[in-house]
Amino acid sequence: MKDDPAVQSSLEQPPEDGGGGEEVTVSTVADRLPPIDRAAARRMWDEYIAATGVVPEGNQQYEVDYFGDSPQLADALLKEVTEGDKRATASLMDEYTDPEDPLPTIGGHWVACDSTGQPAVVLRTMALALSTFDDVDADFAAAEAEDDRSLDSWRREHEKYWRRTREAAGEHWSPEDTRTPGREVIQERFTVVWPAELADGEPEQEVNPST
Template structure:
């Protein structure tokens, strides 16, 4: 999807269904009752949310990257190791519970080959990762009325799928 095409927005997140999915997870893993998951989706459009979630559900995507400034813009705290989030599809339906297993904050250009590979997108190279993510972040920053500064800090997050069992790592 090029940056000039309209992007169908992600539907509102189904918070009650996300809470039910989280409760199912807690019933099997009560040791995580201390955590309150975030409920969110990947990307900035319904098709992108579905595309990236599909990569999670079918294997290669075990990492994600978010501008640190995006958390502040959304009024959220960045993830912490061990925290959970319920990932929804483009229709707002919760599909999986993810757990943050590794975090690093650094400038966008500090991404390495291993992280680009673990993110599981495109050809999984660092060069393509930089090209695609900078394009994405320029677009999302512009939508917020700010210009992307390429020295901005990024939260590099590795994750595991922990629920439902048929998708868990």
């Protein structure tokens, strides 16, 4: 799952008491995301290829994924892409231990799904960079287009998110872990390429990852 936590922070806030005297229970456990409809994702991919003539280089395959780790977060962040200018996401090298879950690649494509597991957009990765948590800069934080877009907000919300999700995976995590080679933050920038009515203009030049 692509990791973008700032919206989740607001989703987790309890609603104000409406004065009716009823006790409101707010769950702190994220709802489970449903299985992805991979047949529908394949149809969207085939439509993209047929309409644009794009043929991925070599044996490069597309990935299918959600933003975040809950239905609410998946939809909120997807909306930032389709109706806003969110064009970046961050993840941890620690999250790619399964051979079936390959690392992002420059020029690679992925299909982002909504909270029901249905494909919504095809994205193309345009730039990748590895860094420590503390070396993520304000420009990248702004490109993620979440919360107030500040670097302080990015650090605060991503630290909370990754501590929570890594704990759910049975691991302790702290920002200092990203100083270890092979455990860095992956900064990913992307462009929207399909459907046509949502696609960005001419893509920027692809940028090789820095380490």
